Structure formats: structure tokens, C-alpha cells
Amino acid sequence: MIICVNLKKNKTKFKLYKMKLLKNIFTLLLTVLIMSCSSSDDNVEDLTGQTGDVILKFDNGVGDQDFIFETTYSKSNNESFKLTNLKYIISNIEFTDSEGNTFMYPSEDNVFIVDEEDANAAGEIWITLNDVNAADYVSVTFGVGIDQDRFALGADGQGDFLELASEKGMMWSWATGYKFVRFDGTYSNTTLEDEALNVHMGSVGTSLDNYREITLELPNSVIVREDTSPEIHIKADLEKVWDGITTATFEEGYNQVHTSETQTPVIANNVINMFEVHHVHND
Amino acid sequence: MKKVSFFLVTLFVFISCNKEDGVYVPVSINLDLPENFPELAYDLDNNPITEAGFELGKALFYEGKLSSNNAIACAFCHEQASAFTHHGHNLSHGVDGAIGLRNTPPIQNLAYQTSFMWDGAATHLDFQPIIPITSELEMNETLSNVILKLEADSDYQEKFDRAFDDGKVNTENMLKALSQFMVMMISSNSKYDKYVRGEEDVILTTIESDGLNNFKNKCSVCHATDLFTDQSFKNNGLPINPTLNDTGRYGVLENPDDMYKFKVPSLRNVEVTGPYMHDGRFYSLEAVLDFYEAGIVDNGNVDELLLKVDGTYGISLTDYEKESIISFLKTLTDNEFLEDERFSEY
Secondary structure (H helix, E strand, O other): OHHHHHHHHHHHHHHHHHHHHHHOOOHHHHHHHHHHHOOOOOOOOOOOOOEEEEEEEEEEEEOOEEOOOOOOEEOOOOOEEEEEEEEEEEEEEEEEEOOOOEEEOOHHHOEEEEEHHHOOOOOEEEEEEEEEEOEEEEEEEEEEOOOHHHHHOOOOOOOOHHHHHHHOOOEOOOOOOEOOEEEEEEEEOOOOOOEEEEEEEOOEOOOEOOOEEEEEEEEEEEEEOOOOOOEEEEEEEOHHHHEOOOEOOHHHOOOEEOOOOOHHHHHHHHHHOOEEEEEEEOO | OEEEOOOOOOOOOOOHHHHHHOOOOOOEOOEEEOOOOOOOOOOHHHOOOEHHHHHHHHHHHOOHHHOOOOOOOHHHHOEHHHOOEOOOOOOOEOHHHOEOOOOOOOOOOHHHOOOEOOOOOEOOHHHOOHHHHHOOOOOOOOHHHHHHHHHOOHHHHHHHHHHOOOOOOOHHHHHHHHHHHHHOOOOOOOHHHHHHOOOOOOOOOHHHHHHHHHHHHHOOOOOOOOOOOOOOEEOOOOOOOOOOOOOEOHHHHOOHHHOOEEEOOOOOOHHHOOOEOOOOOEOOHHHHHHHHHHHOOOOOOOOHHHEOOOOOEOOOOOHHHHHHHHHHHHOOOOHHHHOOHHHOOO
């Protein structure tokens, strides 16, 4: 953090110096200078005040297959599953540039539901972020679920998200909280067939915090400018939900995960590690 | 009384004469915080109370449109004369004759509570109303449908305009308004309160005073502070009702240690909030104290505070101790709150 602050200070100093210099230069030269600023040379390009859009494409899959509703996918321990619901909450999206400067999307708009039902024909769910500060970003950070600070605000600043979450079945009705992830369907193994599979997990008030964040390095910089709409293609591998950091076996109780203090953190830790940036498009 | 002004709205918009036209005019309401109460739990900075916000919250509290059949308002189960409980009903009732699973808790001093519902399933007051609104056994409605109904009502559109800067008829503002109404519902002017604060030369009678001492010795570990709850969850050894088989707090975190635990209720206005316990099984305070003396059963997880030296569970209480404790508990009845017109429907 301290490094970030220093860098910003240096940047400001540099700008002041530049402005003094410019004042003493002939108007024509100034124009030339500005023109050279907007060339491809990053070191002199002044992006102050410039913003652009960024699109995050979430693409759910299972191992080396695309995710399709009602399709059976196998996992460890001779178990398989198929889903009818696949949703999760993404929040607190933040970008970092190569100098460590960060851009956090405005908090009140920085919470989204990624719902496979909303996917386009290619199976992608798009989150479009408007007015992102122009920069060349090298990593993206986001969380799955609702962090404690946001929850502590109560209704404040939540706008229509409460309704959206409620409509999408991402709120509990027996308790007040968000379902951070929701997977519904059935599972089978060598002896059982089409047993109920329901993972509805989140934090439980302040007693159990299952919000998790991850930072993904970008394979190439996302170049945000006024006239570009770069796309970050994020793959989510559902295989990792049950065969991730910790192996979760349906028959041992992971077919029904709701508020358990032991089970929900396992799923939370597996889920946050299912994401990877597949590629970045700068147009 | 310590007057604490929680927020100062100095921006008086000079179009306030247009108040009737639904213009946002934030006239703040001071919350009087009783000096014998602990710290507020509710963060007023996130939702400052205004006159228009409070009025909207009150309208919503008495609004049947919050339910699927447009008939069951919050106030249906939360009647003022019973300290906002469902008078005489052991279990709460919902739309189309549905019967809930638990006894309606009172609405009072919620701004001091860190969790809500008998099992603490809600931890923020703003979100608490979502449970009864969406429960199929209570109001059986969806948030988006409530908003659709309110949006279609020009009277509400105007009320939201007056109450909130953005004037939006949405869930955020609806819940904030309900919280503003509930935060204001402070019961702190019982005979006991006046006695402890040394107001109006109020003194307790001998039996009330004996009752207070007995209460302090036998009940106040759990029914602590002048809120009369330590806000913890306890298994008090009630025989399990097989029809309901309510596991209480266990349902929230699925922790086996939480089996049959329920939140220690406040005892304010307890004289009028019967029947008692999470399932309303006891119709009188006498029945409650008889239970604590001799009715506790070992259901496997009874709180050890209730364990006596002889290895049985219970609280030793003589007849006079019980009688005096009940006399004391009646000094917690706050008629100013029960009749406060600010909270009344009409």
C-alpha cells in the first residue's frame, strides 16, 4: 500500500513539473507535445480523466468440457453430477496496473450475480464495467460472495441488488443472508442414482465468514481507453468445486451444503480457486 | 434522559413548502437514548432517521401489501398493546391460515440487539423483515412483488420521494424505512426504569424490591443488563415438542453444540407478551417460573448454568421468590411505550 501511495505522489510531482514546463513553452510546441503524448509511448501518455469499459466474460466448464445444464459430469470417488441451477455472486472487482496502482469499481455497483441461465449461446455470462479508469492493467481481483463490510451496511447502498438476489434465489428466506453460490441438481455413484444435490452456501451473519477473494494475473495487459472495450475471458472450472484444494464427496454429506461451519468453508475455498483468466482481448 | 443528536441535517432545502409534492426534506429525528441502556448496536450513520423516513416505515409496518394476499401486515402479528407480539397466540399466523413455527417476539429496543429471531438467523436489523415477508408461513411474498405493488401506489411513490434523496421505490429504501421505524421503538419508561434512573421519586414496593433482588440472584446472568438479555443462545431444558421438533440455533450453523438453543429474550413488557418460550407453551409467568424450578429435562445439551449441585437441572425457587420475581417483572411494563401514538396505526 505504501508503495502505491509513493508512486502516486511521484506521478503528481511529475505532472506538476510537466505543467510548469509547458507553461514556458510556445503554444505551437505545446500542441506538438500533446500530440506526441497521445502516441503509443506509454511513458508520456496522459490518461488523466479518461475512462473506458471492460467486459468480464465468465465461462463455466467442468474439466475439459463446457458446462451444459442436465449433462452428467463425472468426478472423483466414482461420483457424477448434473445441475439445473448454477449461480454465484461476484463482487469487489478491482484492477491493478504494472505500477501497483489500483482501480476499484464503485462499491454500490460492484456486486453481480453470474447465472448460467443468463449465458449467451457460447455459454458466457458477461459483466460490463463502465467508466473504468484508463490504464494498462496486469491483474484483476474479485471476491465470491458478500464481504462483511458490505453486509454490515445493511440495506444501505444495496439499491436494487436485494431484489435481484431475491429474484435469483440467492437470498435465504429462513435467515437473512445471501447465498454466495448456488448449485442445484442431482448426483449418482455406484449405488445411488439421482440423489438430491443442493449447495446453497454463504456467510452466516458475522458468525461464519465465507467471503473469499482471488487475484488473477492477466496473460497480457488489459488496455482500457475511452475508445476500447477490452474483454477478459474468465474460465470457471466446476470440477474444482468438489475436486479442488479439498476433495468433497457427495455421499459423505457434500450433496447438501447450507450453513455447516465445517462444510461451507471447504466449498468456499474450492470455489474461489476455480477461476482462471483464459485470455484477454484488446480490440 | 441523555439527548443525543445522532446526525445533523443542516441542509434545509428551501423548497420545503413543497413537502406535500413529495420533495426530499430530511428533517432529522433525535433518538433519546436511555442512560441505563448499553451501547446502540444499530449504525445510524448508514441510515439516519428522518421524519419522512419514519412515517414511511410506519406506513409499511401497517401495510398488508407486504404479503401475498395483501392482508397480512407486520402489525398482524405485532400488536402494540402486547408490546408488538401476537396476543395470546402460541405460534404466529400467516397468510391464508398458515401457522408459523415459533412465537412472535416483541418489537422493542431492537436497535440494541445484535441478532434477531429466536435463533439469531438475522444479524442486521435492515434484513430482518426479509424473513417474515418471504416466509411462506408468514407473509409469503417476494421482495420484487412488494416493490411492484408499492410502485403502483402513487401515495407510496410520494412517501418514498419525501423519505429518500433518490426517491426510489426499491428494497433498499423500503428496508431502511422499516428500520427507521423500528429503531425508534424504544421501551425505557417502565416503573423499573424510573426507579433506577431516580426519576419522579419512584420507589419499588417491598415485594417488588425483594423480587428485584431475587431476580438478580437467580435470573440475571442470562437476562442481563437493562435490556434483560445477554443476547446469547441457550438451551434451557424445555421438553422437546415432537410435533415441531425445533432444533433452534442448530439450524443456523448446524453446530451440534447449538442443539435446542434459542436466544435469551428480553423481559421488558413481559407481563403483556405472553404466551412464553419460543413455541408459546407457557400461558403465564407462574408457569414459566414453575418450569425453571421443576420442569427442566435433560435433553442432552442443557446449559450448565442450570445445573444444580445435586446434579439435577433447575433453579431453586421458593413460592415467595417466584411471587416476588413476578411482581418485579411487572415493573418492566412500560405503558408509555404500549400507548405511544407515534407507533400506533391510527
